[in-house]
Amino acid sequence: xxxxxxxxxxxxxxxxxxxxxxxxxxxxxxxxxxxxxxxxxxxxxxxxxxxxxxxxxxxxxxxxxxxxxxxxxxxxxxxxxxxxxxxxxxxxxxxxxxxxxxxxxxxxxxxxxxxxxxxxxxxxxxxxxxxxxxxxxxxxxxxxxxxxxxxxxxxxxxxxxxxxxxxxxxxxxxxxxxxxxxxxxxxxxxxxxxxxxxxxxxxxxxxxxxxxxxxxxxxxxxxxxxxxxxxxxxxxxxxxxxxxxxxxxxxxxxxxxxxxxxxxxxxxxxxxxxxxxxxxxxxxxxxxxxxxxxxxxxxxxxxxxxxxxxxxxxxxxxxxxxxxxxxxxxxxxxxxxxxxxxxxxxxxxxxxxxxxxxxxxx
Numbered sequence: 418x419x420x421x422x423x424x425x426x427x428x429x430x431x432x433x434x435x436x437x438x439x440x441x442x443x444x445x446x447x448x449x450x451x452x453x454x455x456x457x458x459x460x461x462x463x464x465x466x467x468x469x470x471x472x473x474x475x476x477x478x479x480x481x482x483x484x485x486x487x488x489x490x491x492x493x494x495x496x497x498x499x500x501x502x503x504x505x506x507x508x509x510x511x512x513x514x515x516x517x518x519x520x521x522x523x524x525x526x527x528x529x530x531x532x533x534x535x536x537x538x539x540x541x542x543x544x545x546x547x548x549x550x551x552x553x554x555x556x557x558x559x560x561x562x563x564x565x566x567x568x569x570x571x572x573x574x575x576x577x578x579x580x581x582x583x584x585x586x587x588x589x590x591x592x593x594x595x596x597x598x599x600x601x602x603x604x605x606x607x608x609x610x611x612x613x614x615x616x617x618x619x620x621x622x623x624x625x626x627x628x629x630x631x632x633x634x635x636x637x638x639x640x641x642x643x644x645x646x647x648x649x650x651x652x653x654x655x656x657x658x659x660x661x662x663x664x665x666x667x668x669x670x671x672x673x674x675x676x677x678x679x680x681x682x683x684x685x686x687x688x689x690x691x692x693x694x695x696x697x698x699x700x701x702x703x704x705x706x707x708x709x710x711x712x713x714x715x716x717x718x719x720x721x722x723x724x725x726x727x728x729x730x731x732x733x734x735x736x737x738x739x740x741x742x743x744x745x746x747x748x749x750x751x752x753x754x755x756x757x758x759x760x761x762x763x764x765x766x767x768x769x770x771x772x773x774x775x776x777x778x779x
Contacts, residue, residue, distance in 0.1 A: 452514040454524040455479035459504025464529030466644035471527040511631040522636035527644040536646040539617030543638040544599040546623030598635035605669035613665035657746040707753035708743040711764035
């Protein structure tokens, strides 16, 4: 009888060991959750441009970014704070991320400046902290002012007044244990938006954003561009602009996620994670983008130059020492032919050129 018990124990030991190995391996394949927050929504339009609203641009970019992450990272779960034109209270957004035990929170917005002044352009990536400049404070004031759309906001936010600089002193005494990781992702994002999307650099900054205050994970707020700048607004509303921006944020996310996995000792099979390939560029956007090239010059012209004969907005790319100017953008051949017919009366030698991932295909 004792011998039979011993045999059973000896038989079970390898099975138990196999079970522990399986459990240990499964723990190393943790799902990474990212929450993408499209700023504003519903009765809160956000900043207003001449042809669009911040809430719509933010939502469109948020959905594109989520789709690209899903397509390239099988071990990532994407959660949106909103997927429709719906008003979400500011304090509810971090609650969604905290409830999901997310590893990263990305809030998307558009910047703005009084149109009576000359509107700047460019991208800024913010992390939580005390503002170090008046510009940073003004951005935080504008984004935080959405709480006035909420009932009893004075009580809910403990008397916080988004218009009063004194209210922002609280951010100086806050302990942000995710500061280093937030700064890392912010820096990666800013780098890709400048070098990949070729946006004007307005740096990584700190400011007191309520939407970042209660998040229990690394968090950033990205100002995608100035909706009050006519040229930048058109870019932000174009399919090319939004695809280029989301591709850049995706690259930053992929680098951050790779570092996260290494730091935590997670092993992800390349079979289960499309983004494990080193050739992420080929995954991002294989579609052909058509533009109308109408002029070549040895100098760089002002975007509002009379040399463009009223065409706006105009882009350019460099070919050696020459600047080659293009108008319009489409992935549809019929649409670009219509644009070519529009340009021909002004520039008879205009023709269609093709781009892929921002690079001219010759």
